[in-house]
Amino acid sequence: MIVSGDPLPVERNLHRKVLLGVSGSIAAFKAAALVRDLVKAGAEVQVVMTRAAHDFVTPLTLATLSGRPVLTELISGEGTWNDHVHLARWADVMLIAPLSANTLSKMAHGQCDNLLIACYLSAVCPVYVAPAMDLEMYRDASTHTNLELLKARNVQQIGPERGELASGLNGEGRMSEPDAIVNRLHADLVGSSKLNGKRMLISAGGTQEAIDPVRYIGNRSSGKMGFALADEAARRGALVELVSGPTAMRTTTPGIARTDVVSAEQMAEACKTLAVSSDVVIMSAAVADFRPKNVATSKIKKKDAALHIELEPTEDILATLGANKAAGRLLVGFALETNDAEAHAQGKLERKNADLIVLNSLADAGAGFGHDTNKVTLIGKGTKPVHLPLMTKSETARAILDHIETLL
Numbered sequence: 001m002i003v004s005g006d007p008l009p010v011e012r013n014l015h016r017k018v019l020l021g022v023s024g025s026i027a028a029f030k031a032a033a034l035v036r037d038l039v040k041a042g043a044e045v046q047v048v049m050t051r052a053a054h055d056f057v058t059p060l061t062l063a064t065l066s067g068r069p070v071l072t073e074l075i076s077g078e079g080t081w082n083d084h085v086h087l088a089r090w091a092d093v094m095l096i097a098p099l100s101a102n103t104l105s106k107m108a109h110g111q112c113d114n115l116l117i118a119c120y121l122s123a124v125c126p127v128y129v130a131p132a133m134d135l136e137m138y139r140d141a142s143t144h145t146n147l148e149l150l151k152a153r154n155v156q157q158i159g160p161e162r163g164e165l166a167s168g169l170n171g172e173g174r175m176s177e178p179d180a181i182v183n184r185l186h187a188d189l190v191g192s193s194k195l196n197g198k199r200m201l202i203s204a205g206g207t208q209e210a211i212d213p214v215r216y217i218g219n220r221s222s223g224k225m226g227f228a229l230a231d232e233a234a235r236r237g238a239l240v241e242l243v244s245g246p247t248a249m250r251t252t253t254p255g256i257a258r259t260d261v262v263s264a265e266q267m268a269e270a271c272k273t274l275a276v277s278s279d280v281v282i283m284s285a286a287v288a289d290f291r292p293k294n295v296a297t298s299k300i301k302k303k304d305a306a307l308h309i310e311l312e313p314t315e316d317i318l319a320t321l322g323a324n325k326a327a328g329r330l331l332v333g334f335a336l337e338t339n340d341a342e343a344h345a346q347g348k349l350e351r352k353n354a355d356l357i358v359l360n361s362l363a364d365a366g367a368g369f370g371h372d373t374n375k376v377t378l379i380g381k382g383t384k385p386v387h388l389p390l391m392t393k394s395e396t397a398r399a400i401l402d403h404i405e406t407l408l
Contacts, residue, residue: 014041014186015235015253019091019123021116022062023103024052026166027132027175031057034097034178035065041182042254046087048072048116050103074115082115088122092235093189096120097158098132098175101143107155108146128185130158132175134167158184194405196237201278202230203271203285203317205245207264211309212296220369221286223247225334228397229282230256236401241274243267245285264288264314275321275329280404282332283318284358286369290314322353330407332356332400335379338363345379355407356380358400364390378403 018038022031031047038045045066049059059070071082088094096103096116106117107129120127129150137143138160147157159176176184190196204226208216227249230242234255242251242258245267251258259274261267264287275281290311318333325331333354335345338361345359357379364375374396378386388399 013237013255014038014043014182014190015255016043016092016189017090018043018045019087019094019119020045020047021094021096021119022047022049022053023096023098023100023116024050024055025098025100025132026056027098028053028056030175030178032061032065034181035062037178037182039066041186048119050114050116071115074118084115084118085122088119089124091125093125093185094120094123094127097130097181099129101133101137104131104143104146108149126156128156128158130176130181131160133173134165135169135171135173138173190237193236194408195233195401198238198279199277200233200238200280200282201241201271201274202226202233202282203243203267205247206286207245207267207288208262209264209288209291210295211292212298212300214299217288217291219286222369223249224372224393225374226284227251228393229284229400232397232401243270243274264291268315268317271317272320278329280330281321284334287317288314318354319352325353330355330404332358332404334358334360336360336362342377342379342385349379349381
């Protein structure tokens with residue numbers, strides 16, 4: 001059993017993909033500190049600049065701090081299309097800071113003549129803006145009309161602050177400081193989550209039950225669903241213990257400590273130990289129900305092989321955790337059924353003292369092992385089943401955790 005990682009809490013665990021738009025304002029010089037603070041808080045940052053912003057801060061500076069090439073043109077000089085649709089869909093949040101009066105007007109009226117506005121018009125994630133302009137520009141009626149138009153479209157505004165401006169005047173129009181912007185994003189995106197600061201145990205992948213030193217009994221679990229849950233939980237501020245069976249899956253999301261196991265026995269040992277200090281336990285691993293009773297110490301030769309392998313049951317981890325569940329601990333199990341799915345899942349919920357069962361059915365196309373998509377039903381106590389549509393496993397993870405937050 002290999003243990004790696006350390007889920008120590010960070011001051012601002014903003015584990016989000018941030019699409020940062022930088023427009024042509026003298027406050028663009030603050031973008032360097034903003035990128036640094038976002039990355040320090042755990043965010044992945046992709047910068048998109050307008051051409052005018054290049055006059056105030058260099059793309060090289062922001063690329064160095066973000067670790068990603070900075071984008072400006074819809075079509076680069078090499079003839080490469082910077083796909084605004086996928087950039088917008090990649091992001092968990094879009095932030096435009098500084099927001100100049102010019103870019104504000106284009107956003108308000110849909111004047112799509114650059115990459116930044118194309119990304120904004122394609123965004124399906126929350127959008128935040130941090131206006132920055134001189135005193136009279138900010139006071140102008142057109143500026144406030146445009147800001148009201150964005151507000152009506154659920155664009156969130158940060159600042160501006162009062163202070164000394166580039167003109168030498170003192171008043172409102174100064175871009176909020178990077179630290180204040182990061183704090184606002186953290187408060188809105190993470191601080192409001194009921195999982196923020198919670199300790200979570202999530203199991204993922206399948207197990208391998210040895211027949212001899214080279215052969216095993218296993219299943220087709222890829223671990224994708226469990227890893228998606230772990231990543232999303234960590235992004236919400238949870239401190240995640242991820243116990244994984246053998247898988248090619250990897251995670252780089254801060255806030256996740258990973259324990260690698262092979263067999264059902266090892267997974268049971270790890271989960272029972274970690275569950276004691278967990279507020280929420282999600283058993284999404286496909287744990288073997290049976291294992292060979294006797295494991296050969298050397299490779300079984302084909303000519304000597306027995307016709308039958310005697311099996312014995314493995315420990316039912318979910319049932320054990322349910323029987324020893326502390327008050328206030330939320331226990332979530334997964335079920336994969338091929339017939340009478342909801343009835344079997346309801347029975348599992350009651351027998352194992354779980355609070356929620358996430359039901360998969362192999363009858364649903366695109367669901368189950370190996371796929372990048374999933375289609376699940378949430379079975380809870382005293383409530384009607386919640387049928388989720390076919391979604392990516394990341395989207396499914398978000399929906400599951402949204403539901404779990406309602407139970408906390």
